[in-house]
Amino acid sequence: MNSIFKRTAAALAASVALAAPVAAELTGELRIFLDTSNPAPRATMEAMIDRFAAQHPGLEIETTVIDREAYKTQIRNFLTADTPDVATWYAANRMKPYVEAGLFEDVSDLWAEAEIGDNLASTKGAMTIDGKQWGVPYTYYQWGVYYRKDIFDELGLTEPTTWEEELANCQKIVDSGRACYTIGTKFLWTAGGWFDYLNMRTNGFDFHQQLANGEVSWEDGRVKQTFANWKQLIDMGAFIDNHQTYSWQEALPFMVNGEAAAYLMGNFAVAPLREAGLSDDQLDFYQFVSINPDVELAEDAPTDTFHIPSNASNKEAAREFLRFVVSPDEQTEINNGKNLGQLPVNAKSAVDDDKFLNQGFEMLSSNSPGGVAQFWDRDAPAEMAKVSMEGFQEFMVKPDNADRILAKLERARQRIYDN
Amino acid sequence: MTTAAEAPEQESWFHRNQQRIAPWLFLAPGLLFFMVYVIIPVFQSFNLSLYEWDGLGAAEYVGFRNYEDLYWEWVDRDAFFISLKNNLIWLILYLAAIPAGLFIALFLNQTVWGIRLYKSLFFFPFVISQVVVGLVFTWFYDPTFGLLNEFLAFFGLGPLNVLGDERFVTYGIIVAGLWPQTAYCMILYLTGLNAVDPEQIEAGRLDGAKGWRMLWHIILPQLRPATFIAFVVTIIGALRSFDLISIMTQGGPFGSSRVLAYYMFEVALSEYGFRMGYGAAIAVILFLIMLCFIAYFLWSMYREERGH
Numbered sequence: 001m002n003s004i005f006k007r008t009a010a011a012l013a014a015s016v017a018l019a020a021p022v023a024a025e026l027t028g029e030l031r032i033f034l035d036t037s038n039p040a041p042r043a044t045m046e047a048m049i050d051r052f053a054a055q056h057p058g059l060e061i062e063t064t065v066i067d068r069e070a071y072k073t074q075i076r077n078f079l080t081a082d083t084p085d086v087a088t089w090y091a092a093n094r095m096k097p098y099v100e101a102g103l104f105e106d107v108s109d110l111w112a113e114a115e116i117g118d119n120l121a122s123t124k125g126a127m128t129i130d131g132k133q134w135g136v137p138y139t140y141y142q143w144g145v146y147y148r149k150d151i152f153d154e155l156g157l158t159e160p161t162t163w164e165e166e167l168a169n170c171q172k173i174v175d176s177g178r179a180c181y182t183i184g185t186k187f188l189w190t191a192g193g194w195f196d197y198l199n200m201r202t203n204g205f206d207f208h209q210q211l212a213n214g215e216v217s218w219e220d221g222r223v224k225q226t227f228a229n230w231k232q233l234i235d236m237g238a239f240i241d242n243h244q245t246y247s248w249q250e251a252l253p254f255m256v257n258g259e260a261a262a263y264l265m266g267n268f269a270v271a272p273l274r275e276a277g278l279s280d281d282q283l284d285f286y287q288f289v290s291i292n293p294d295v296e297l298a299e300d301a302p303t304d305t306f307h308i309p310s311n312a313s314n315k316e317a318a319r320e321f322l323r324f325v326v327s328p329d330e331q332t333e334i335n336n337g338k339n340l341g342q343l344p345v346n347a348k349s350a351v352d353d354d355k356f357l358n359q360g361f362e363m364l365s366s367n368s369p370g371g372v373a374q375f376w377d378r379d380a381p382a383e384m385a386k387v388s389m390e391g392f393q394e395f396m397v398k399p400d401n402a403d404r405i406l407a408k409l410e411r412a413r414q415r416i417y418d419n
Numbered sequence: 420m421t422t423a424a425e426a427p428e429q430e431s432w433f434h435r436n437q438q439r440i441a442p443w444l445f446l447a448p449g450l451l452f453f454m455v456y457v458i459i460p461v462f463q464s465f466n467l468s469l470y471e472w473d474g475l476g477a478a479e480y481v482g483f484r485n486y487e488d489l490y491w492e493w494v495d496r497d498a499f500f501i502s503l504k505n506n507l508i509w510l511i512l513y514l515a516a517i518p519a520g521l522f523i524a525l526f527l528n529q530t531v532w533g534i535r536l537y538k539s540l541f542f543f544p545f546v547i548s549q550v551v552v553g554l555v556f557t558w559f560y561d562p563t564f565g566l567l568n569e570f571l572a573f574f575g576l577g578p579l580n581v582l583g584d585e586r587f588v589t590y591g592i593i594v595a596g597l598w599p600q601t602a603y604c605m606i607l608y609l610t611g612l613n614a615v616d617p618e619q620i621e622a623g624r625l626d627g628a629k630g631w632r633m634l635w636h637i638i639l640p641q642l643r644p645a646t647f648i649a650f651v652v653t654i655i656g657a658l659r660s661f662d663l664i665s666i667m668t669q670g671g672p673f674g675s676s677r678v679l680a681y682y683m684f685e686v687a688l689s690e691y692g693f694r695m696g697y698g699a700a701i702a703v704i705l706f707l708i709m710l711c712f713i714a715y716f717l718w719s720m721y722r723e724e725r726g727h
Contacts, residue, residue, distance in 0.1 A: 072690045073689070076474055076475060080475075097473060097475060097693070100476065101475035186668075186669065186671060187669065188671075241562070241580075242583050244583045244671060377691070382690070382691040383691060383694065386685075386691035390671075393671070393672060393673050394672070394673035397583075397672060397673070408497070411495070415488070
């Protein structure tokens with residue numbers, strides 16, 4: 001009885017909400033797998049799916065939310081057996097194994113539609129492998145330096161733009177008894193962010209991608225220059241001690257307590273910093289400084305995506321869902337400060353009026369001429385990412401081992417890209 | 420014994436062979452599961468270790484290349500070497516749980532008021548999950564607010580980042596592992612002590628045995644079965660140490676606390692892994708090491724059986 005009542009109520013609600021006309025009535029079952037297991041993104045996604053369901057009352061939608069870390073290994077199973085119709089994943093090289101194994105549906109037809117092709121042009125490259133597109137993005141976010149403005153003011157510092165200013169600033173912060181940067185490298189990838197920026201600023205975006213694709217030796221003089229720059233910061237005590245023991249979340253208190261002045265992170269760090277009690281007057285953002293004036297600035301902006309598995313059973317409804325996700329209104333809604341708090345992928349969407357989102361959007365759209373990278377562990381093949389990030393962590397603890405570490409990475413490169 | 424002989428001649432084949440078939444029938448379910456979940460996968464692993472396979476596409480036959488790569492990792496003092504070395508450290512130090520368990524058991528083997536409570540408190544670490552043990556010790560070792568460094572600072576020592584220093588990390592995790600393992604050995608010895616023959620102790624007393632001599636010559640020989648089980652359980656526990664490493668360090672810092680079991684998982688099944696063949700090759704090596712111990716255990720059990 002109760003369930004019948006609920007269904008009737010849902011149908012009623014749906015028919016009321018059905019204001020916009022729908023082209024073709026979708027029927028059947030649509031199964032959606034999500035990795036957005038954190039509470040806020042989860043609620044955002046569920047609300048979005050509810051709105052989609054309201055437009056398509058004939059569709060029976062089943063949503064499964066899987067823990068974000070567990071999802072990374074489970075995806076291999078559910079793409080081959082008991083496959084959903086829509087699944088979340090990441091752009092660039094991270095989707096390559098599934099594309100090559102023929103497990104992701106080619107959705108170039110969606111990108112051929114003006115509505116998507118024109119409005120999502122900026123992320124098309126990240127979704128393209130072999131000249132075809134394999135999914136659609138739903139959000140992305142900038143990386144950069146989040147810093148304690150009150151500490152900078154206290155020490156009379158301004159946002160640096162060059163490497164010299166950066167080093168001078170950092171020296172003053174260290175002299176005041178603080179660390180310049182907090183970081184937690186226990187799970188390795190945070191060190192990958194530092195490498196991304198240092199290498200892209202020292203050698204440029206194209207060189208960085210060549211390195212990720214295994215086309216350059218790790219013992220190349222240019223890579224050594226990147227590490228020499230990194231060593232300057234390490235030797236002056238720029239990073240907090242014992243960072244190898246902390247996760248990125250465990251490294252946050254150092255910044256909140258004022259023991260460290262800044263954090264090189266993705267925009268997702270803002271929410272926990274605010275929750276920990278830092279006001280927007282205390283917290284600010286600047287673009288990572290330029291190091292080599294001859295190379296163009298390039299940024300990290302990881303993109304999260306939706307895909308249709310090749311084994312999906314309701315591809316028509318899945319395509320409609322992807323269209324819905326990237327539509328301007330939905331993009332504005334799910335990326336606003338109350339929801340994901342990130343950047344919309346659709347050029348026609350509005351960026352929420354948030355200090356950090358606006359700065360990030362500004363930076364990515366006008367001050368990143370070199371290109372936009374996904375992130376080290378998404379641009380490089382998984383195996384190389386793992387070995388190299390372990391090397392970065394070791395380097396940050398023992399900078400004097402640089403040559404030995406680079407020799408090890410070079411051996412790994414020859415083995416990994418060989419096949 | 421005599422029923423079979425007295426049975427009438429016109430009986431079905433099943434009835435005639437009942438005595439011989441029955442044990443196999445009873446064993447069948449166990450054998451079946453043992454075959455499906457243990458024996459066959461052992462051979463499958465070996466087979467898989469000859470391939471290069473990412474778990475998705477087609478597997479490519481590469482012969483012994485995975486083992487060759489392992490050999491080079493050994494020569495280069497790389498991940499495989501570190502894992503094997505750590506496995507050895509685990510094997511040796513983990514055995515400390517046996518004497519520790521014995522002495523706690525001897526200490527608790529008395530009748531005073533509330534002894535059951537004390538026994539349960541000592542047994543407590545074995546009851547709680549390894550995950551909890553790992554977390555507790557991670558916080559205990561924490562370089563900024565951990566109890567260990569507070570304690571060291573009291574004596575003017577430290578600070579020590581146990582889990583962040585490649586020299587100490589393995590030992591730090593082993594200490595965490597010894598906590599529940601000691602409790603387990605203690606329980607084994609406590610039950611063993613119940614079976615110690617009081618007459619022999621009495622006889623020993625009359626002959627003037629006391630203290631260490633009493634323990635060594637009279638008590639310990641009677642605890643042999645308990646020691647044997649404690650030994651088996653501890654060796655196997657050391658070789659498959661995985662959960663604590665996964666929780667406390669994820670093999671870090673920079674891979675210095677890996678053991679074979681964790682390295683295998685990392686290579687084959689973790690976020691950046693999926694070299695199934697390579698993982699299988701590591702599994703085969705681990706299996707061969709375990710096989711040495713298993714063979715030894717089986718052999719000594721067989722000898723024991725024949726002795727009686």
